[in-house]
Each structure stands twice: as C-alpha cells, then as structure tokens.
Amino acid sequence: MAQGVKISAPVVSNAHGSATSKRCKIQTRGVNVYYGDKHALHDVSVDIAEKSVTAFIGPSGCGKSTFLRCINRMNDTIPIARVDGKIELDGQDIYDRGLDVVQLRARVGMVFQKPNPFAKTIFENVAYGPRIHGLARSGTDLNGIVETSLRKAGLWEEVKDRLNQPGTGLSGGQQQRLCIARAIAVEPEVILMDEPCSALDPIATARIEELIDELRENFTIIIVTHSMQQAARVSQRTAFFHLGKLVEEGATEQIFTNPHDKRTQDYITGRFG
Template identity: 80%
Template sequence: MNPVTSAVSALPKVVARDVNVFYGDKHALKEVSVDIPDNGVMAFIGPSGCGKSTFLRCINRMNDTIPICRVTGKIEIDKRDIYHSNLDVVQLRARVGMVFQKPNPFPKSIFENVAYGPRIHGLCKSKAELNDIVHYSLEKAGLLGEVKDRLEDPGTGMSGGQQQRLCIARAIAVNPEVILMDEPCSALDPIATAKIEELIDELKSNYCIIIVTHSMQQAARVSQRTAFFHLGTLVEEGPTSEIFTNPKDKRTQDYITGRFG
C-alpha cells in the first residue's frame, strides 16, 4: 500500500507502512502508511478518538504496555524496524523521547529530573559531564535562565509551563533523535503555550518532532507537515499550508471548517 503522502524533500526519519492497532476486538488504527521527515515538525490532527495518539504511541512502542493491544504492519526509524524481535525497547525509548499532555516531573530536584536519564543510560563518565548535560538540556528547553540558581528545588514546585519545559529538557538529556509530544500545551495557559511553541520552533532543526494537537491554530503555527486522522484512518497528509488551504479530501475540509470535530 502506498503512503498517502507526496514525496518528502529529505530522506524520511520515520517510515510507517500498513500499521494497524487492535485493542482486543476493537480495530483502533487502520492501515496507516506515512513518511515523517527529519529536522522538522509534523502535526497529527483530528477529532477525539480518531487514532492520532494511538499512532504516536506506536512510534516508541508505548502500546506494548497495554496487554490487550496488538500492533501489525511496519514502522522503521532510519530504516530499522522498531518492532523487530531483537530490538532493545529501552534503547528505542531513549532515541524517541516523549512529552505527555500533563506535565509529569519526577518527585525529585530540577537537577535530578534532567540527570536521571543520562545516569541510567550511562551517558556520562563523570559528575562534571553530567552537570554539562543537565545545563545544556535546560538551556535547550529555554529554562536554564529561570532555574539556574535553584537546581536543587523540587521540579514539582514549578509552574505548569515550567514543568512541561522541564519534561522537554528531560527528554533532550538522553540525546534523542525523535521527540513525540502528545497534546503538550492542553493543560497550559496561553503564555506558557507560546513559550512551548517557541521552543518547538527552535528544536525542530535538530530533531524529528511529532506533535498531536487538538488545536488547528497550533498545528498551523508550529508544523511544516500535517496528517489528518478520522475514525482510525489517516485521511491525508501533506505540507501544512496545503492541508489547511487546499485539502484534497472532503472530510479534511469539513473538519478544518468546523463542520464536525
């Protein structure tokens, strides 16, 4: 089955072919095929329950944690099948960072929140190296200036927007290649949301970023490509400007113009 996509300019980072997801007898995701380019942002949009978060969670095999869930088809990152039996899922989840809808810092200090991943993955040989990784990650997440004098304070004591940027710093700290964001701004106020969007814009040159969002305005602001899901099917995918101004499928048109959703 050919992907519902026009050719992407660069080699794709993530390639999905005929991906199906079943929760018991429920067929939640149907024959999804798409190429996701590197160094940019792809947005998944669509009404609630359409399969966009389900597909996102296939990319770091988070659906493995659900006993009744079964995934078929193929997903490759850099041409390597991430569902192959000899693939180390722990290593995969280091390469594919995840930022959730609700900020979820560990009940540890700001420093330890960011240091945790590099430490357990053995990414640093000394305390000085770990210190550098923590500072670099906080800086990349646009947070270092706000917290550099209180790195020993608990991460849970920060504002919601700061907590979400801390979670992004935590994801960056293990040197991922792909960052998945599942509605990362839905629990945040407009000012915090603007900061996260600025951060996504800065990070896109170094990472493949995939964001699930209910906000079409957000998708239009932050992404270069958009995929529209409906009833478990990927209806169409293409450059964000085209999806929003000249969609090929009537279902996309109806969703974007507010006829359903």
C-alpha cells in the first residue's frame, strides 16, 4: 500500500452538504501495472463509493489514466501491459479468468479525452451498443433508449430533429455529450472519464461539468483531470497520484484545504506539476 494512504469507508456529501456514507462500488488492493520492464503503477489500494464522483489528479505521467484503464481492463489491449493485484466490482474480481470482458465493459463505460463519435448518424451512435448487447426487443424499444440516453446527456433538445445526420457534424461539446449518451445507453453502473473536457472550450466544459453532477445520481463516476478547479467543482472524493503511486485519497474538500501529505500540498499550491 502507498505510504501514508489510509483506506476507510468512502463518505461523500449529499445535496445539502452533510456527510453520508456510501456503499463501496469498486475496491482495489495492491494494484501494480507494468509496461514491459517499466513499473508504471505501484501498489494502489483505494475504495470508490457508488453514485458519487471521484477525481484522480496529479501531474502528467503520474499513473492516473493507467489506473483508470485498469477498471474496465482497457490495458488488456496493450500487449506488453501486465496488471497485478485485485480490483473488485461489487465484490467480483474483474480480472477473474471466467469473467466476460465484453460484459464488464458494458457495466463500466468509458468517455475519452477527445470526442470520438462513430462515423454514423447521431441515432446510430447511441443505438449501436444497445443493439449489439440485445437490450432492445423492438424498434420502439430502441427509439426509447436513444431518446432517454440523449436526454440524460443533455443533448436531446439540440439534436431531436436531426437524428439521421452524422454525429461527426456536431460541435466538440455536443460530440462529447453524444459519446456520454453512447456510454450510458447500455445502462452501465460505472462511467470512467479520461480528461473529458481537455479538448473543449469553457462553455462546453461547464455543460459537461453540470452533466456530471446530474449523472452521479444514477452512476458511479471516476474522472481523470489535470484541472484541480474541475476536480474541486465536480467530485466528492479526490485521489492524488505522483510518480506512479497513490499519495493520498479523501474527501475533496479535505484534500484541497487540509491534505495530509506534503506532496499533495505542494502540488495543489503549484510548487510542482
């Protein structure tokens, strides 16, 4: 376990700002990641509370995106990558050999740094996942899933009259919301977001941040961000990574106002990073 990191039951703030204990959705213990001979992530142990937003912060190359990709086994796609340790989703080891990785990625959706809509219509971007996972029994069901997903992503009113137009024709912020709609269309339990606003302008970023706050009522969200201001705005828990190690994790307000580790304090105050 990373030195100085104390693991306790996640406690997040409710809408009125008071503390409320949340059930642990994801539990990791002693997670190490290697890329060939390079030891990229060292002994990470952390609990992620359900239906809350947890932010991973830290300088570039510190391991936060590497750790994020472990949670839906995206590192499996890298031939030289090796992951040790235990990651459990609702108590089930996601690296168990008998686990269906396709089903895991349906439960744990992902939104990437740059919007990456399919070269399909807006409708087909959202319908693709439910169709291949057999979530719609009829065309009416599929229409309902697409509309509901676009509404949850705050995009329906903007695109309802042009569902048959290419998703790539939308603005950058709209494309990112389309990708969020695509992710939630397969009814995931967890949404991983890897720098989802880094390619967006301030107005689009604000809309995505509002959306994240709305989505946490129904989803467990983990966001990697270089923006400490964004982490402070959207998350209830924050984990600080440095040089491949989890230095500190706790309530966001505590991490930003009274961190326990000097490295966290130095990063937050701009002494490095």
